[in-house]
Amino acid sequence: MRPAYLLDTNMCIYLMKHRPPQVAARFAECYVGEVVISAITLAELEYGVACSGPGLQRNRHALDRLLDDIPALPFDASAAHAYGPIRQATRDRTRDALDKLIAAHAVALDVTLVTNNEADFAAYPGLRIENWVAEG
DSSP: OOOOEEEOHHHHHHHHHTOSHHHHHHHHTSOTTSEEEEHHHHHHHHHHHHTOGGGHHHHHHHHHHHHHHSOEEOOOHHHHHHHHHHHHHTTTOOSOHHHHHHHHHHHHHTOEEEOSOHHHHTTSTTOEEEOTTTTO
16 A cells, blocks of 8 residues: 555654554554655654663663554655755754655655644645644
């Protein structure tokens, strides 16, 4: 099945923590292969696990379980091409470098980005956004 959704980092964390419940419920409505994450998101999640101190083993297990259900796709040349226009359109915003890469990946895959940070992604050209927290 072709992916339809790319999860932002916050959605992955919600799924790993099993809250809010509407995110898990919406994810459960999807078919296997319909939901993916970017390798950029995986890098952010790996950083979070590495910094989790006493919760490291619990968070490692939670991330591994998430990856059993949601594959991480490589950031490829197509995503790199999509990055140029996205960064150009928002070049005055310098603090959201990883968001721009994630947005470019979603545009390149022609999928909807699922995030609870809609305002952070609103200015990126060609990006479709859904918020599974707000839908609940």
